[in-house]
Each structure stands twice: as C-alpha cells, then as structure tokens.
C-alpha cells in the first residue's frame with residue numbers, strides 16, 4: 001500500500017520539477033509510419049493518438065518520449081471500429097510485448113510496465129492477427145490509442161455505495177483494492193476533461209470481476225462482466241461526465257449455481273466464495289494545469305503531505 005502511495009508521490013515530485021511537467025496531448029496519426037524506422041515521433045509525455053486509421057496491410061508505429069523513467073505506464077485502445085492488436089518494441093525495434101483482445105471487446109491493452117531510463121516507449125497498432133507487425137491483416141477502420149502513466153490510490157472502506165463512494169484526488173488514474181464476500185468498491189475519478197472518450201479495465205484480479213459505470217446522479221448507465229481479459233471487466237468508448245468525473249464500482253460476479261447437487265434437493269454453489277485483490281486502471285485525459293503555475297506547486301505539496309500522512313499512519 002505504501003508502495004502505491006509512493007508511486008503517486010513520485011508523480012507529484014515530477015510535477016514539482018516544473019521542467020518535467022508536460023501537457024497531455026491528442027494528435028492525429030501521420031503516415032508514413034509503417035515501419036519502426038519511420039515511426040511517428042515527437043509524442044512528448046503521456047497522451048493519445050486520435051483518431052488513427054488502419055487499412056488492410058497497414059501498421060502504425062509510434063514513439064512516446066519524455067516519459068518519467070521508472071514510472072508505471074499502461075496502454076489501451078479507448079475507441080475504434082476494428083479488431084485491434086497493439087505491440088511494444090524496444091529501442092532496436094524488437095517486439096517485446098503484444099496484446100490482441102485484453103481490452104474491452106476486441107480492443108487491446110498493454111498491462112502496466114515500467115518506463116525505461118531514457119523515458120521512451122515504442123508502440124505499434126495493427127489489425128488482428130498481425131502479431132509480427134508485418135501488415136498481415138485485413139482490418140480497416142479507426143482507433144484511439146492512449147498511453148497513461150499510472151498514479152495509484154488504495155481502496156479505503158467504507159465505499160460500498162454510490163453515496164459512500166471514494167473520491168480520488170486529481171491525477172489518480174489507478175486503484176488497487178480487495179473485494180471480500182458481499183463487498184462493492186465505488187470510486188470517482190476526478191479532474192478529467194469533460195465529454196472526452198475514456199476506457200477502463202480491470203488489469204489484474206484473482207476473482208471474476210463485474211464493473212459498473214454510474215453517472216454523477218448515481219444512475220447505473222453500464223455494466224460489464226467479461227469484456228476484458230478472461231473473466232475481467234472493461235469498458236471502452238465511454239464519455240467522461242460533464243462534471244469531469246468517472247464513477248465506477250467493482251464487485252465480484254455472482255457465483256454460478258448448480259440447479260441440484262447429485263442426490264440432494266438444494267442449490268449448491270460451484271467454487272469458492274468470490275473475492276480477492278484487483279487493480280483497476282482508467283484511460284482518460286486529465287485536466288493538465290498550466291506549467292510552472294502555483295497550482296502545480298500546490299499539487300506537489302499536497303502529494304508530499306499525503307505521503308507523510310501515510311507514513312505516520314503506517315508507523
């Protein structure tokens with residue numbers, strides 16, 4: 001838990017550095033970018049490609065730079081119209097990871113990784129099943145690719161209802177927590193750009209998750225069980241609320257029940273009670289303060305204060 005808070009604190013310190021602060025960006029894809037040597041560059045800091053376009057045989061390569069060395073990052077397709085595949089390359093262009101369908105539906109998701117010392121992450125978007133990034137696909141359509149550096153908060157009970165939801169500080173885009181029997185965890189992510197597209201994925205969990213999306217009035221507007229990896233849940237192509245928030249609730253899927261156990265007349269639950277730990281990541285555009293402003297300094301100071309509180313509580 002302290003490690004999670006420490007990650008958030010590091011982000012605050014990076015902002016405090018002033019020169020390291022970078023505006024979030026949304027840029028269109030630019031051809032030619034079909035190969036690693038012709039990859040689209042000058043993508044400074046976290047941000048998104050939107051929209052990109054893929055035609056049959058097309059591959060789009062990107063180089064994100066000026067990321068924070070050692071920070072955790074994750075990548076997802078936030079919106080699109082075809083069955084995507086995304087991959088990560090090292091600085092020599094060698095493919096070091098890829099994913100086809102771990103995001104919502106047929107969209108792709110790269111699990112959290114660590115930004116290398118040079119602050120560069122190379123990515124490619126192509127159509128399924130082109131895992132070799134050689135254009136071996138017939139997909140055509142548009143996509144939005146999003147890279148986020150992760151700032152974590154931890155599940156803090158009680159947060160079992162919309163009214164009792166846990167409001168997260170500006171800049172927090174990931175949560176780690178634990179679900180026990182009958183538990184629900186409500187989180188509101190804040191200070192996002194209103195009415196912009198977002199995706200959300202349970203990137204890890206040791207139980208069968210369900211994810212619910214609520215509007216700011218507490219009305220359930222979407223629910224997902226298994227659109228992510230395996231039994232994990234995910235959303236894509238959703239809009240940040242007009243007040244700049246996203247409210248999600250994570251819980252465990254109801255147990256399957258056998259109609260009758262052999263030789264008995266009672267319903268019998270299949271498997272162990274549901275619960276365990278999880279990590280949830282939101283891919284959304286934060287409202288980025290003006291560089292070198294007083295607001296930035298305040299955010300950095302608040303991060304340090306938060307860390308000190310955690311240290312004291314843990315001591």
Ligand SMILES: [Ca+2]
Nearest residue numbers: 033034059060
């Ligand atoms: Ca291309």
Ligand SMILES: [Ca+2]
Nearest residue numbers: 083084100106
């Ligand atoms: Ca796919």
Ligand SMILES: [Ca+2]
Nearest residue numbers: 159160184185
């Ligand atoms: Ca809870």
Ligand SMILES: [Ca+2]
Nearest residue numbers: 208209225231
């Ligand atoms: Ca599920």
